[in-house]
Amino acid sequence: MEETTEIVSDGGDEAAPAAVTMDVENGLIEEEKNMDGEVAPALISIHPFEKSVVVAVGSELRLFNLEGNCSVSLIDDPSGPSHSDAIRSINFGPSGKFLASAGDDKLVKIWETSSWHCIRTVSADKRVSAVAISHSGQYVAFADKFGVVWLVGLDEDDAKQTKVDKKAVPILGHYCSIITRLEFSPDERFIASANRDFKIRITVFPKQPLKGAHEIQSFCLGHKDFVSCFAFACPPGCAHGFLFSGSGDSTVRLWDFISGLLLATCEVGAKVGLLQYNGTEDGYPPVTDLCVSSDGSIIAIAIQSLHGIVLLSCGFSDRTLSVAKVVTLEDNYFPTSMVLSFSKQRLWMVMGASNLPTLSTTQLPTRIRVMSGFHKDPSDYNGHDPITLEDNEIPGGKKLLSELQGSSDVTMEEAALAAAVKSSMRNMLIKKEYALERREMRKRNRNDRKRR
């Protein structure tokens, strides 16, 4: 971890003189930096069999081995570069054999989860916004800021011989729209990608995917703002399963993804009564994360500026989706990312962010909470809440927390963190609207102009 922090500070030093040279527009640039230098929300992911849990904050990956109850240090690829900027996506994949991490430093790193060696570092052309691992563990897909999805093959047998010429290949593209999530369907027949132009695209994942995935199965259209998250669920007795998606329009929707048909909509923000002022107008806050158990019995939603989570219940047969329960946590806790461990029925949440302007410390604080005691029947929550575990009840206990949070006691920072985290997702995903003068200023500083 020491390595990565060093690189961060290096990058900062380099950037500083560049900013100074811009004299006249300094004010505007500064302002822009503050807005564009958005905080990067902390992420959490868990091994499918709850063997280990990983938190990404800034360029740091923090790992804890739950099986061995010990911390893990990653062994980085000696030949490749390390993460040096905010990690935007981490993913274990359904088999749990690999962990993929990727982000603003245009690197995709693939870690082997038994030895925690980095087995592959892929350099992308653009910043990476989402990453996914196929069920067989054979492919890693990642999406860049141009909206292009790339695929890397992970054949173990010939990994050594052909490592050099195995580059990522583009397999599909959303036309210049940032892809927010990427996921394989449970049967691996499809690859789903959501973007901030309110689209979810379901593409047939072909048998020879490295030649490109050209056949679009469907588009799930209905959201009125960016799609921030989605998840597949396959209740018993269903052939293909369903897709849940959450969006900046403060709704969660249920889709038949084979046909792209919208089956149900739940206006979560309105139901929970979270009207808020978002800068120019009153509106409901976006859904930031969504976790669904594989059978669809647990649906947990994080909404920006809600200090807690919302549990939904879904009737798959009669196509209903409604709020079952709002579970609130302490006032200053706004989860930035959550993950559900299927085997133990625990919901892991993390709050944290990097690039915080207010914090002077180099430590990036994060706060982890774990919830358990979910009911099989979501309509039966009355008087029987899921329990938020105390710090010492969390698997791994204080040891885990001190490893993953950066320190065992982060309450000091919590207020500042909460304030930054509150608007992070929206700022990250909305389309930015600039005033005319700002636009002119941006044009003047365009790279192709500067070169002249």
Add this chain to the structure above:
Amino acid sequence: MLNRLDSAAILPPFFFFNGILYEPNRSSSASKPPPTLGRVSFLPVPDRGRVARGIPRRHPGNHSLSSALTTASQNRPRSTVAMSSNADTAQAKSRSGRLPRKRFYRARAHSNPLSDSHFPIPISPADFDYCHHYPYFFAPGSGGRSDGDAPPRKVRFADIGCGFGGLLVGLSPLFPDTLMLGMELRDKVTEYVKERILALRASNPGHYENISVVRTNSMKYLPNYFEKGQLSKMFFLFPDPHFKEKNHRRRVISLQLLDEYAYALEVGGIIYTITDVEDLGDWMRSCLEDHPLFGAVPEEELELDPVVKLLSSATEEGQKVARNGGQTFRAVYRRIKLEEE
């Protein structure tokens, strides 16, 4: 298609409410504000992009292109006034069947398809307002969709980057029962095509009812207009060549965008492309050739296709190329089923 050769001179812009221009004397039911947010309409409702983000509209009725031109007009206030009244009279004329004049609709020759522009987009194809576009086929009283047992009529031909609408006007009498939609990114050009169609409808009652136009970015929002396999023909005539390699991703034909075109086209549907730029011609042909869902249409079949003749003759851009004795490069491909090896 972007009017590459046209002069890029910026004339003072004319501002008007689209709804007033396009729907002068509609029944009250048609001029009611659309019920759903984001429904395609020519009425000056706040567009959905702004509504979703809660951004107040600066100039009601204007789109980003015209507001970009505002600065230019501020230098010439006198002529702006004179010209807008001129434009008004031009509008009045087109209602009575006189064709709009292109000189009042001068726009930039290029428009950046990558920019986040703000105009209303239907949330899904079901949201596309057929009543407004094809009132002859979808009488306002009958609830919008075609009557009874027959499945509702849908747009079958799409002219992507329709420019000044020459192809639509040429195709309309050839396929009088087929609905066709032109899609154009530049709002003034779209405005011109709207007026042109209205004028044609007014002077030829019962004709040109099957063509319409929308201002949209088809590279981004095609699936919002058409369902899977809905189209039987797609046209890409004289698209912007984007010569610089850096700008190749702005080209309207690319391997990735062909995925979406293949989605919108039915199996057996045909994609027509033509250009006068050899580089672009090669590019489009190789993209189509490399795409597993498209196969070349044999030459003898093309000779029998009445549409093929229109490709180079019907559009304004095509006529210009012919006038200058230029060469054209054509690629016509059919949507085929994927063969799993």
